[in-house]
Amino acid sequence: MSVLIVGSTALDSIKTPNAENPRLLGGSASHAAVAASFFAPVKLVGVVGEDFPKKYITLYKKHRIDLGGLQIQPGKTFHWSGEYEVNMNNRRTLLTELGVFEKFTPHLPNAYKQSAFVLLANIAPALQHHVLDQMTKPKFTVADTMDLWLNIAMDDLQRLIKRVDGFVLNDSEAHQLTKEDNVFAAMRKIHKMGPKYVIIKKGSHGSILSSPKGFFICPAYPLHKVVDPTGAGDSFVGGMMGYLSTAKGGIDANIRRAMIYGSVAASFCCEGFGLNRTTKATRAHIEQRVKELGLLTKF
Amino acid sequence: MSVLIVGSTALDSIKTPNAENPRLLGGSASHAAVAASFFAPVKLVGVVGEDFPKKYITLYKKHRIDLGGLQIQPGKTFHWSGEYEVNMNNRRTLLTELGVFEKFTPHLPNAYKQSAFVLLANIAPALQHHVLDQMTKPKFTVADTMDLWLNIAMDDLQRLIKRVDGFVLNDSEAHQLTKEDNVFAAMRKIHKMGPKYVIIKKGSHGSILSSPKGFFICPAYPLHKVVDPTGAGDSFVGGMMGYLSTAKGGIDANIRRAMIYGSVAASFCCEGFGLNRTTKATRAHIEQRVKELGLLTKF
Numbered sequence: 001m002s003v004l005i006v007g008s009t010a011l012d013s014i015k016t017p018n019a020e021n022p023r024l025l026g027g028s029a030s031h032a033a034v035a036a037s038f039f040a041p042v043k044l045v046g047v048v049g050e051d052f053p054k055k056y057i058t059l060y061k062k063h064r065i066d067l068g069g070l071q072i073q074p075g076k077t078f079h080w081s082g083e084y085e086v087n088m089n090n091r092r093t094l095l096t097e098l099g100v101f102e103k104f105t106p107h108l109p110n111a112y113k114q115s116a117f118v119l120l121a122n123i124a125p126a127l128q129h130h131v132l133d134q135m136t137k138p139k140f141t142v143a144d145t146m147d148l149w150l151n152i153a154m155d156d157l158q159r160l161i162k163r164v165d166g167f168v169l170n171d172s173e174a175h176q177l178t179k180e181d182n183v184f185a186a187m188r189k190i191h192k193m194g195p196k197y198v199i200i201k202k203g204s205h206g207s208i209l210s211s212p213k214g215f216f217i218c219p220a221y222p223l224h225k226v227v228d229p230t231g232a233g234d235s236f237v238g239g240m241m242g243y244l245s246t247a248k249g250g251i252d253a254n255i256r257r258a259m260i261y262g263s264v265a266a267s268f269c270c271e272g273f274g275l276n277r278t279t280k281a282t283r284a285h286i287e288q289r290v291k292e293l294g295l296l297t298k299f
Numbered sequence: 300m301s302v303l304i305v306g307s308t309a310l311d312s313i314k315t316p317n318a319e320n321p322r323l324l325g326g327s328a329s330h331a332a333v334a335a336s337f338f339a340p341v342k343l344v345g346v347v348g349e350d351f352p353k354k355y356i357t358l359y360k361k362h363r364i365d366l367g368g369l370q371i372q373p374g375k376t377f378h379w380s381g382e383y384e385v386n387m388n389n390r391r392t393l394l395t396e397l398g399v400f401e402k403f404t405p406h407l408p409n410a411y412k413q414s415a416f417v418l419l420a421n422i423a424p425a426l427q428h429h430v431l432d433q434m435t436k437p438k439f440t441v442a443d444t445m446d447l448w449l450n451i452a453m454d455d456l457q458r459l460i461k462r463v464d465g466f467v468l469n470d471s472e473a474h475q476l477t478k479e480d481n482v483f484a485a486m487r488k489i490h491k492m493g494p495k496y497v498i499i500k501k502g503s504h505g506s507i508l509s510s511p512k513g514f515f516i517c518p519a520y521p522l523h524k525v526v527d528p529t530g531a532g533d534s535f536v537g538g539m540m541g542y543l544s545t546a547k548g549g550i551d552a553n554i555r556r557a558m559i560y561g562s563v564a565a566s567f568c569c570e571g572f573g574l575n576r577t578t579k580a581t582r583a584h585i586e587q588r589v590k591e592l593g594l595l596t597k598f
Contacts, residue, residue: 087480181386183503184523204482205504206516217505217595219516224483256598296516297596299555 001245002041002066004112005033005238006131007121007144008101009046009070012274013081014228015094021228024274025056026080028121028144031231032238034278035265036119037063038286039242043112045069045131047104049077059279068109073100088226089203108134117245120164121234122146125156132163140244140251142166142197144237150176158193165251166197168237174200183208184215197255201233209259213252218259219297221267221289228273232266235278239265257290264289300544301340301365303411304332304537305430306420306443307400308345308369311573312380313527314393320527323573324355325379327420327443330530331537333577334564335418336362337585338541342411344368344430346403348376358578367408372399387525388502407433416544419463420533421445424455431462439543439550441465441496443536449475457492464550465496467536473499482507483514496554500532508558512551517558518596520566520588527572531565534577538564556589563588 012026033042043066050072060067076099084091106127116139120128128143135141143164149157150173161167167190171183180186187198187210198210204223209216240255240262247254264286271277306328312321332341342365349371359366375398383390405426415438419427427442434440442463448456449472460466466489470482479485486497486509497509503522508515539554539561546553563585570576 089480181388182523182525184521188523202504205501208521215521215595216598217518217521218598219518219596222483222507222514222516224481224487226481260598294598296514297518299515299517299559299593 001116002043003036003117003119003241003245004043004045004115004131004135005029005036005119005121005241006045006106006128007032007119007123007234008078009044009048010078010080011052012230013079013095014230014273015081015083016088016228017084017086019273021273023053023079024276025059026231026274027078028123028231028234030275031234031269031278032119032121032241033060033065034063034275035235035238035262035269036242036245037065038239038265038281038283039261040117040245042066042242043069043115045106045108045112047071047073047100049073049075049100052077059275063279069106069112071104071107073104075100082230084228088229106131116140117241118142119237119241120144120160121237125149125153125160128160129156129163140165142168142237142241144168144233145173147173147176161190162194164195166199167195168199168201170201170203170233184210197251199259201236203229203232206263207236207259209255211252211255216256216259218256218263219293221264221293222296223267223270226270227277229270230274232269235269236262236266238262260290260293261286263293300415301342302335302416302418302540302544303342303344303407303414303430303434304328304335304418304420304540305344305368305405305427306331306418306422306533307377308343308347309377309379310351311529312378312394313529313572314380314382315387315527316383316385318572320572322352322378323575324358325530325573326377327422327530327533329574330533330568330577331418331420331540332359332364333362333574334534334537334561334568335541336364337538337564337580337582338560339416339544341365341541342368342414344405344407344411346370346372346399348372348374348399351376358574362578368405368411370403370406374399381529383527387528405430415439416540417441418536418540419443419459420536424448424452424459427459428455428462439464441467441536441540443467443532444472446472446475460489461493463494465498466494467498467500469500469502469532483509496550498558500535502528502531505562506535506558508554510551510554515555515558517555517562518592520563520592521595522566522569525569526576528569529573531568534568535561535565537561559589559592560585562592
């Protein structure tokens, strides 16, 4: 089955202590879509401006991503610029130009509305709602978010959390949302808001699932060097949803393994700027790391 | 086989936002010894003052800990007082009274010198050296440390790292020691200093082993509430060494499972003040959590 993915489609200019990379293909939907494309056909929903480089359209197409839901609007593509510190954990935003995103309303082509798997990647919760409103009867919906929406769109976000099957956020966002320092206590509170599946991302420490079948402690793939972590969380949910949408059996039977695939997708993302490394990965490379993660956690 | 454990034997006064607990049994050797005692006979090396409560001697004995190496000296027992913030991660030291520790020289009874497994729990590296100097031919030696010794006894510590089979430290200490932000890169540097086995503790994020047989990602047992994390790292290494000393087969065949046992010992430690919860645990409780950790990481 295919995965519908909505989120930001952007140009990222990323500075690290060692390099500067202007106008890379970025945005939550781009990272999630490429990661999901290793496992399943992807239908992309987003908006770019007339300045959006053709080579990035070619790249999406190389990954067989359906662009029927990608609007090309007069104006500029959403542009984000950020700088990482030496430790690659702390980053600060240098610039945010919303461009065509400012007036974006996602319109789903008819062929998209019946998608069984829906990933509402990080984007304004109002737009995530708008996509859900157009879906006929999705089988499994997951939303990701970021601290910005907790700060400026909490009401929309809380309504969204009620509507989805799975909710994904990082540990500091979970703390901000629930006022709980303990991640397990935080997950319990988030379940009470609605979702059956709660996933907390912890960067290089991996992620944790809380589900009807209990917890799953998902490791991060060991990386000796992180080049650029931008989009790692998006790659994680994208890889997870891509794998889930093609796995035989129910969600509970597959979600743990799906997270492992997401973790591996995120590891490739971190090894290059933007999507440079991820787009060079193959399914065989992915399977190799999944196998390694199995051995790395066995006792 | 028995485990020889040297470290601090102290009285801990611990404040948290909800409670104040004066003069609990504490110190790295106390936590490590009790954790190890669930698996193996323990020989304790340490010093206490004449004020050391009899009930704590009784407690050691209840755990069948050999006290032949515990000196009782005129003067006061080492007393540490600290305060935790609401999130239980940040703590500050309110008071450190070294007492009899100031002039402590560990003397090993003859029966101790042949111990095959030696845990140099957190204590001044000079004292850890002094214990190693007295050992006949230990099979497996592990040292733990803390940031204090990195700050004030780096030379002693670096000489110690060369002498041991395994070295254990937390992630911020690994960064301080190697100047590496990436834990895997840090572990590689520490191997070059000598030890075949390097373990980095990451608190609630678990721990990582780097060994001749590769990496092992060891989860922390999920706790919904942490009452007092003091001694969790000591319980971890104690449980690990206790299990290792009785496991059949070589170190490589058992160290992963040993870390899981250590992780479980640390989880009990966190659930009560001082050793209150750990001393109520049974081997059956431990086995139950080990089984759970197996299920929590399976995919």
